[in-house]
Amino acid sequence: MFWKHGFADASLQELEKATGVNKSGLYSEFSDKEELFLESLRFYLDRLPQRELLMVEPLGWDNIEQFLKLGPRNTEGQKGCFAISSMRELAILPPAAIEMLERGRVQLKRLIARNIEAEKPKADVNDLAGMVLTFFAGLSVERNLKSSRANAGRKVDNLMQVLRSF
Amino acid sequence: MFWKHGFADASLQELEKATGVNKSGLYSEFSDKEELFLESLRFYLDRLPQRELLMVEPLGWDNIEQFLKLGPRNTEGQKGCFAISSMRELAILPPAAIEMLERGRVQLKRLIARNIEAEKPKADVNDLAGMVLTFFAGLSVERNLKSSRANAGRKVDNLMQVLRSF
DNA sequence: GCGGTATTGAACTAATCGGTTCTTTAAAGT
DNA sequence: ACTTTAAAGAACCGATTAGTTCAATACCGC
Numbered sequence: 001m002f003w004k005h006g007f008a009d010a011s012l013q014e015l016e017k018a019t020g021v022n023k024s025g026l027y028s029e030f031s032d033k034e035e036l037f038l039e040s041l042r043f044y045l046d047r048l049p050q051r052e053l054l055m056v057e058p059l060g061w062d063n064i065e066q067f068l069k070l071g072p073r074n075t076e077g078q079k080g081c082f083a084i085s086s087m088r089e090l091a092i093l094p095p096a097a098i099e100m101l102e103r104g105r106v107q108l109k110r111l112i113a114r115n116i117e118a119e120k121p122k123a124d125v126n127d128l129a130g131m132v133l134t135f136f137a138g139l140s141v142e143r144n145l146k147s148s149r150a151n152a153g154r155k156v157d158n159l160m161q162v163l164r165s166f
Numbered sequence: 167m168f169w170k171h172g173f174a175d176a177s178l179q180e181l182e183k184a185t186g187v188n189k190s191g192l193y194s195e196f197s198d199k200e201e202l203f204l205e206s207l208r209f210y211l212d213r214l215p216q217r218e219l220l221m222v223e224p225l226g227w228d229n230i231e232q233f234l235k236l237g238p239r240n241t242e243g244q245k246g247c248f249a250i251s252s253m254r255e256l257a258i259l260p261p262a263a264i265e266m267l268e269r270g271r272v273q274l275k276r277l278i279a280r281n282i283e284a285e286k287p288k289a290d291v292n293d294l295a296g297m298v299l300t301f302f303a304g305l306s307v308e309r310n311l312k313s314s315r316a317n318a319g320r321k322v323d324n325l326m327q328v329l330r331s332f
Numbered sequence: 333g334c335g336g337t338a339t340t341g342a343a344c345t346a347a348t349c350g351g352t353t354c355t356t357t358a359a360a361g362t
Numbered sequence: 363a364c365t366t367t368a369a370a371g372a373a374c375c376g377a378t379t380a381g382t383t384c385a386a387t388a389c390c391g392c
Contacts, residue, residue, distance in 0.1 A: 138304030
């Protein structure tokens with residue numbers, strides 16, 4: 001629900017229906033809506049399926065490609081990446097959530113960098129990892145638009161062609 | 167206010183304060199909050215300063231570079247691109263707003279493509295334009311994070327180096 | 333200075349928001 | 363079967379939401 005509607009627009013009523021847990025139950029387990037959001041985000045980041053894509057041996061461009069292709073996918077109707085989407089609401093998110101997002105980002109970048117490093121490219125590994133990450137963010141955002149959903153695969157192919165040339 | 171807080175989180179009270187116009191005045195001019203948002207978005211898209219960056223003669227890579235560097239800038243404290251940020255809320259935005267976003271995107275892509283075309287690259291112009299646009303979306307999102315705000319310029323430099331090689 | 337027109341301020345509506353409390357019901361342990 | 367514990371339901375809270383109404387006030391053309 002947070003993924004789809006964001007923090008502000010996900011009402012307690014909808015959260016009850018989505019979780020199947022009564023409001024009483026929710027509040028006996030979480031102190032408030034912010035903590036519920038925080039734990040949802042933690043849950044998402046912890047078992048981020050994208051992460052495993054980047055740990056397949058041997059590390060390399062193929063992992064990056066899989067990550068970009070399957071990363072911002074639509075899981076159960078959700079679009080894009082929950083973490084990326086949440087960055088829209090940074091202004092109203094609890095500080096702990098922001099930290100979590102920043103930390104998750106750093107981790108992801110490190111994973112990407114390790115895959116790039118395995119290919120021993122000529123260009124700077126950190127720069128390339130940053131590029132991949134920015135591209136990933138862009139793809140995640142575009143996932144929401146129907147007009148650019150179709151050619152997402154082609155976009156990744158194009159980028160990969162560039163990356164592999166390094 | 168919509169730019170900063172998004173549609174859901176921008177309250178009428180804040181809108182009054184931000185516009186300096188009374189609620190009565192707001193509602194005498196706009197039918198509801200949705201129309202006010204719609205017109206705000208139209209206003210933004212119409213005088214999108216980024217657009218002019220892409221029309222400087224002669225067309226070419228330099229325009230693209232300027233666009234990527236100054237495009238997702240912070241205008242009056244606002245971060246990233248209003249249009250990109252709004253894509254987070256597509257689920258609750260009025261259909262007219264979604265259409266507007268899609269149309270603005272197409273226009274922007276066309277402008278980018280024209281600049282790329284002027285350079286007569288070997289690669290497909292449309293593919294390259296899509297790449298620039300995705301990268302732009304990524305940069306806009308990352309603008310919200312303090313950790314990745316600093317090296318945005320470097321990122322653009324890296325991408326431009328790639329693009330110019332085509 | 334006068335009259336018409338915007339603009340404002342404040343009171344008000346109905347609905348919804350996040351959050352609390354308490355009673356009832358269901359489940360589990362022994 | 364009885365007791366303890368967990369979960370559910372529902373009523374309720376004050377605050378806030380988008381939106382309306384109307385009287386008071388400011389402004390402007392004449």
